[in-house]
Amino acid sequence: MPSEKQITVGGVPIGGGAPVVVQSMTTTETADVEATLAQARALAEAGCDLVRVAVPGRADADALPAIVAGSPLPVIADIHFNASLALRAMDAGVAAVRINPGNIGGPDKVEQVVQRAKQTGTPMRIGANSGSLPDHLRQFATNDPAGALVEAALEEVRLLERLEYREFKISVKSSSVPVMVQAYQRLSERVPYPLHLGVTEAGPAFTGTVKSSIGIGTLLGQGIGDTIRVSLTADPVEEVRVAWEILRSLGLRQRGPMMIACPSCGRTNVDVLDLAEQVEARLGTYDEVFEVAVMGCAVNGPGEAGDADFGIAGGRDAGFIYAHGLVLRKVEQSQLVDELFREVDAWIAAGMVRPKRGTRKHVLPMVPSA
Numbered sequence: 038m039p040s041e042k043q044i045t046v047g048g049v050p051i052g053g054g055a056p057v058v059v060q061s062m063t064t065t066e067t068a069d070v071e072a073t074l075a076q077a078r079a080l081a082e083a084g085c086d087l088v089r090v091a092v093p094g095r096a097d098a099d100a101l102p103a104i105v106a107g108s109p110l111p112v113i114a115d116i117h118f119n120a121s122l123a124l125r126a127m128d129a130g131v132a133a134v135r136i137n138p139g140n141i142g143g144p145d146k147v148e149q150v151v152q153r154a155k156q157t158g159t160p161m162r163i164g165a166n167s168g169s170l171p172d173h174l175r176q177f178a179t180n181d182p183a184g185a186l187v188e189a190a191l192e193e194v195r196l197l198e199r200l201e202y203r204e205f206k207i208s209v210k211s212s213s214v215p216v217m218v219q220a221y222q223r224l225s226e227r228v229p230y231p232l233h234l235g236v237t238e239a240g241p242a243f244t245g246t247v248k249s250s251i252g253i254g255t256l257l258g259q260g261i262g263d264t265i266r267v268s269l270t271a272d273p274v275e276e277v278r279v280a281w282e283i284l285r286s287l288g289l290r291q292r293g294p295m296m297i298a299c300p301s302c303g304r305t306n307v308d309v310l311d312l313a314e315q316v317e318a319r320l321g322t323y324d325e326v327f328e329v330a331v332m333g334c335a336v337n338g339p340g341e342a343g344d345a346d347f348g349i350a351g352g353r354d355a356g357f358i359y360a361h362g363l364v365l366r367k368v369e370q371s372q373l374v375d376e377l378f379r380e381v382d383a384w385i386a387a388g389m390v391r392p393k394r395g396t397r398k399h400v401l402p403m404v405p406s407a
């Protein structure tokens with residue numbers, strides 16, 4: 038069930054129907070202000086909305102004022118268990134804190150942290166992780182791991198609600214995709230708060246991308262989830278790229294051009310991989326939202342990718358450029374990519390008008406195999 042409540046983290050709305058927010062986390066030592074800010078800038082450039090930094094010690098907390106001042110993105114301080122670091126982070130002006138309220142030293146400490154959060158207007162991310170469940174839920178977790186995650190999260194929710202504090206989002210992450218999917222589904226039925234999705238310890242780029250895409254994508258496809266972090270054992274910029282691809286694939290947010298490309302088969306007469314790589318590299322320089330198809334043959338290619346704004350289809354010596362479902366012209370193979378982008382640039386300069394497909398005068402002509 039989609040979240041009802043909306044919170045705001047550093048000016049970014051989360052939940053209550055707001056666009057799904059992309060987060061990542063720096064891998065630098067937070068006390069190294071320059072390195073941390075450099076990574077925050079790279080993440081912002083890649084399209085990250087919020088950046089989280091680990092605050093395991095006093096030196097990291099002391100670096101927060103400079104990081105908050107210099108970061109192009111709202112900064113979330115990842116505290117987990119230490120109440121005094123949470124207080125320092127909030128005093129430094131962070132946009133939010135990630136904390137485990139059930140594990141920061143008892144009711145007095147929780148009250149102290151919540152009071153400061155109310156005074157400073159700081160939201161929190163709370164929630165459970167399959168690797169750090171409280172001891173009393175470990176036995177439960179052996180029979181019902183998703184249920185244990187939900188219960189752990191609900192215990193934290195009750196703790197904060199008793200203190201009349203409701204400015205938080207919740208995560209119930211697991212490294213098991215079926216467990217995290219179930220946990221978020223069940224939690225979404227129980228609380229109105231925004232949910233932060235992720236598959237924890239998903240792994241290196243390839244496996245982590247697959248696991249995160251399935252876990253996060255399944256939930257987003259059901260309308261569950263308000264902010265996402267793809268956890269990869271890789272440069273965090275990769276996490277943001279994958280997160281955006283998930284959102285774009287589901288049509289939830291758009292950013293820059295999309296490319297579709299055929300896998301190629303025995304009908305192709307061109308090196309589709311090479312063409313696709315050339316096109317992808319050039320698309321990376323555009324901010325506009327449009328779709329380009331790279332297809333291996335002129336027999337099936339244009340038809341299969343007819344919904345794309347532009348496309349190229351390979352032939353033996355010459356290929357075809359097409360736009361909005363119509364073949365424009367035959368072009369020498371070596372000129373295909375340049376000619377494609379000439380069309381794209383002219384279309385952008387003319388205002389990116391998309392012809393209404395149903396009212397076109399011509400349908401896609403059958404093009405003989407080149």
Ligand code: SF4
Binds near residue numbers: 299301334335336
């Ligand atoms: S577009 Fe042509 S080359 Fe590409 S997979 Fe389809 S039939 Fe094969």
